[in-house]
Amino acid sequence: SLYDYYSGEPVSSDLLDFYETNGLKETCTIDIKPCDPNERRRVDGSCNNLKDPARGTFFAPIKRILPANFSDGNKPRKAESGKELPPPREVRLKLLNHTLSSHKVLNNNVPGFGAFVFLDIGSLHDNQNMLGKTTYCCNADHLNDYACTPNLISENDPVFKFTGVRCMNSTRPLTYQDFKCTQNEVPSPIKRATTSFDLSQIYNSKGEGDQVLRSFKGGELAVEEENGALFPPNGPTASCPNNVKPNETRCFEHYFGTFVSVSLFTIWFVRHHNYIASELAKVNPCWNDEMLYQTARDINIAFYNQVYFYEWNTAVQGRNYLVENGIISKDKGHRYLYDDTKSPEVTLDYTFILRFFHLMQESRTMLYDVHGNFIEEFKTFDASFRTGLLAKNMSTFTQSMFRAPCHGGDGTVDFELANFAFPGFQIAIDALAGDVNKCRNFGLPPYVDYIRHFLGIEINSFEDFKTAGLMTSKKVRLLKSVYDHPRDVDLIAGEWCAKNMKGGNIPLITANIMNDNTLRAMKSDRHWYECENRPYAFTEKQLKEIRKSTLASLFCTTGDGVTEIMKNAFFNISPKNPLVPCEKIKKINFKAWADPACKKNNIKCTEFVR
Numbered sequence: 001s002l003y004d005y006y007s008g009e010p011v012s013s014d015l016l017d018f019y020e021t022n023g024l025k026e027t028c029t030i031d032i033k034p035c036d037p038n039e040r041r042r043v044d045g046s047c048n049n050l051k052d053p054a055r056g057t058f059f060a061p062i063k064r065i066l067p068a069n070f071s072d073g074n075k076p077r078k079a080e081s082g083k084e085l086p087p088p089r090e091v092r093l094k095l096l097n098h099t100l101s102s103h104k105v106l107n108n109n110v111p112g113f114g115a116f117v118f119l120d121i122g123s124l125h126d127n128q129n130m131l132g133k134t135t136y137c138c139n140a141d142h143l144n145d146y147a148c149t150p151n152l153i154s155e156n157d158p159v160f161k162f163t164g165v166r167c168m169n170s171t172r173p174l175t176y177q178d179f180k181c182t183q184n185e186v187p188s189p190i191k192r193a194t195t196s197f198d199l200s201q202i203y204n205s206k207g208e209g210d211q212v213l214r215s216f217k218g219g220e221l222a223v224e225e226e227n228g229a230l231f232p233p234n235g236p237t238a239s240c241p242n243n244v245k246p247n248e249t250r251c252f253e254h255y256f257g258t259f260v261s262v263s264l265f266t267i268w269f270v271r272h273h274n275y276i277a278s279e280l281a282k283v284n285p286c287w288n289d290e291m292l293y294q295t296a297r298d299i300n301i302a303f304y305n306q307v308y309f310y311e312w313n314t315a316v317q318g319r320n321y322l323v324e325n326g327i328i329s330k331d332k333g334h335r336y337l338y339d340d341t342k343s344p345e346v347t348l349d350y351t352f353i354l355r356f357f358h359l360m361q362e363s364r365t366m367l368y369d370v371h372g373n374f375i376e377e378f379k380t381f382d383a384s385f386r387t388g389l390l391a392k393n394m395s396t397f398t399q400s401m402f403r404a405p406c407h408g409g410d411g412t413v414d415f416e417l418a419n420f421a422f423p424g425f426q427i428a429i430d431a432l433a434g435d436v437n438k439c440r441n442f443g444l445p446p447y448v449d450y451i452r453h454f455l456g457i458e459i460n461s462f463e464d465f466k467t468a469g470l471m472t473s474k475k476v477r478l479l480k481s482v483y484d485h486p487r488d489v490d491l492i493a494g495e496w497c498a499k500n501m502k503g504g505n506i507p508l509i510t511a512n513i514m515n516d517n518t519l520r521a522m523k524s525d526r527h528w529y530e531c532e533n534r535p536y537a538f539t540e541k542q543l544k545e546i547r548k549s550t551l552a553s554l555f556c557t558t559g560d561g562v563t564e565i566m567k568n569a570f571f572n573i574s575p576k577n578p579l580v581p582c583e584k585i586k587k588i589n590f591k592a593w594a595d596p597a598c599k600k601n602n603i604k605c606t607e608f609v610r
């Protein structure tokens, strides 16, 4: 039946008439085949909740933790004084020094994996709009267009004062209202991804879904060989504007080929699917392509979640906090989490706060050979949208992810990211000023409202930030130099100034916003990998094997030329976290998936239909 994306309800005939008359049927509705309680997770996210089948699908709306805070309906909120809030570029310049800095404990895998996870539940439509379509917001004629929210640069700007550059392009977030998919008045930003942590950035949640990705042989995804390594296939609609022709030709048709780290994780998780399928085929020679594919997908998703929740989150928040908040479990058995009264949902606050990891992004990629000898420094952003270059240099870029620290963690930001984030597309982009700008244009409420929501603490004066243990006096003074009133402080700006949480490497409110989303995701996902009562659930033995999933094992099974790695591959190499040979890294034993039917009947792959 036909469902309305925005409301999640079956489309009424009146609404359908409206959509059809205005050519909106394709955009605003989804056709969902009847749900089967025993089927596997669908790639488009439908039927996750059997009572509410359209919730959690590709293009289902995003929730808000706190109500939207706009001024005059859909404009950015004002300062408490009634004046405009300080310009985003000024906020960024005053609060964050743009300088060189290396993180003391974390490496490039932390921001890299974070960005990869974002693409599972969020989408890059606003970036695509800003870089590809609405590129003109700095033209004098367009500064005040509704679609434009440019970041203006003052005459005293330390970087641009001697140039003619006085503006950075920025566009208003696209909403369901823009697409006429709702009459609701509160601007509701769109999302082009499924809601659950289901690797939708790998299994294509849109259009024909994973049918266009599969090789239909041995349960594997289609791949192509280049320089003896395997990659997602090229295709006619793929776009890699920075590939230097004729040598650089690799460009993924159905996957993200954006920043280096995102492209690498995409390549690795595609290869990982095929690694799993081939291992399963060895154990179960009687399984057909479908059985191998579906089981490999299920294991790949579980592996990814295990790494994200038990390893990445531990690296950024510390283990104790995650255990205390029920995000991860101490024991290795099943967890009973699913609650069918909760619909799958992802929050805007969460997809937004992942921008905090901009502070850890480096613009210098340190390239090493497989023995760890330093080769050269490469400008990270010159490799963006350029999978052709990556494909020819996989091994050195792979090493750069775990051998070099990520940026900062000390309240500074990488110079290039804060001034020239997208070379080749726009003369000047400050990603962090963009974050402040979007914070307001998404209608996210003041920082102090999040503090009240999560910590129950009222902040009435700037000094209260210190009294509450959230900031040092120095940072409080800095905030005071930018904002007139504590309620003026933007969420992201507050987090830039906040201390790291106890035992972790990020501020507490960022952690709380992430955990709020994780709990929603776990409880509302009928296919959550730790549940025993889901369709095709892992047995206890299989779940124990899934618990062995680590980033280190991903590098060892899929990384070009990787023969040694640290056990904690999100942390820098150190005496406590030394490089060890890959043989010492635990791997999943696929014998746990041995199907007695294969042995009993001694039948061949193609004959077996489950």
Ligand code: HEM
Binding pocket: 111, 112, 114, 115, 116, 118, 122, 123, 124, 125, 126, 127, 170, 259, 260, 351, 352, 354, 355, 357, 358, 361, 380, 381, 384, 417, 421, 422, 429, 430, 431, 432, 433, 434, 435, 437, 438
């Ligand atoms: C090559 C490195 C990167 C560059 C050049 C970059 C640049 C940008 C820029 C310019 C924006 C748009 C800002 C605006 O709204 O005006 C953006 C958005 C965003 N970035 Fe990054 N970024 C990078 C890496 C990362 C990393 C490592 C993360 C980690 C999670 C991340 C997370 C995000 C998120 C969540 C958004 C919001 C997307 C949306 O909802 O529209 N980025 N980035």
